[in-house]
Amino acid sequence: MVVSDVEGSAPVIGERLSLDLMNTSYSTRGKPAEGLGSPEQATSWVQRIAGRLADAGATSASEARFGEAGLDDLLALRTAMRSLADAVVSGGTPGAHDVERINRAAALTPRWSSMAWNGDARPAMTKQSAGAPADQVLSTLAGDAVDLFTGADAARLRMCERPGCDLFFLKDHPRREWCTPACGARVRAARSYQKRVQRARSASAIGASQPSPTTPERRRR
Template identity: 40%
Template sequence: MVARRPYHQGVKLDELRGGGAPTLGEPLPIELGNATYAARGRLVDGLQTVEHVAAWFRDNRHRFAVPLDDGDLLRTNERDLAATRALRDAVRTLTGVAVRGGDAPQEAVETVNQQVRAAPRWRELSWGGGPRALACGSVDRLATARAEIAQQAVDLFGGPDIAQLRACHAPGCVLYFLKDHPRREWCSAGCGNRARAARHYERNRKTS
């Protein structure tokens, strides 16, 4: 494996600034897809730079089976930026199709499958400090983490949970979420409050 050149030499990981993508605790594929979001009525790309990608994985690394240490994230490069954005866009496209119906673009499907295949993974037993299973990969850990997201996307879109995918219909929101409660209608409490306020305003406007 070719050594990866550090992206931020001499910079602490917690100093990296993210692209503002919301953290909602959704399944990792949906969380990554939501790295395209809306602010003040405009679409925002939350993964515009290598730094944004490193920060996104930093903020979510506790959710991966593969251990991502600071060095892994500080070595994020332009290749990681392109691959992460491609996976984000593919997942977002497929989520939209799952919610609205229709045929999925083959390019999006193949992007997900390619990223699964790009990083073969397996689990090994570790006994230091007690027995536990460690996720291992044959390529660098960031690629392995992306493959983990892609595999979860395969399981999500190919499994029963696809029926629970929803688009948030709060005013101006473009995020998706997994409906994990029968009464859940919004991606977040904030969006629910905005939607109720908008309905209240509309009712008052019609009766005034």
């Protein structure tokens, strides 16, 4: 996980843009935490992933600045994404209003692909969009969510199995159960501790069930 220079900012696992937005709602030490608690935090979070956003089409992401209204839009989009992700993971039914909110955000700005072909070099494609920088960000995040929920990655979507962690991730290995290696290490450490405690309790119970040795009575002279 990457820790932001803005206090309270959320972890970034770096798998899909839409997942990173979902994971700005997270837990720390078992308590809910908010990574987008202010316009400043929202702006800082966007700047941390601006390069990836630009590659996905939000070409002006580095210029995006969020006020209170923009923050409300970003949080509403996150709520819709997390609701759909919960439905996918649990096998539930997605809410139509959540689907509609994501679709509306995806349509905020026009997005298209362009080709560059210089000389004998292999042609390259770039994704682009127009509109206000903040709208580009919202549209690109929503578009990535559409790709996630309608594509092959939806079958790999999981929520971290560490108690107290509610981050989403894409299962890329049959044995992966946690969002990050750090969560996996905490789970293994907790399991190891519980095993040590159980062994100690078992040993204590066995010792308590055995009769205490008695001292032989001395012969009278």
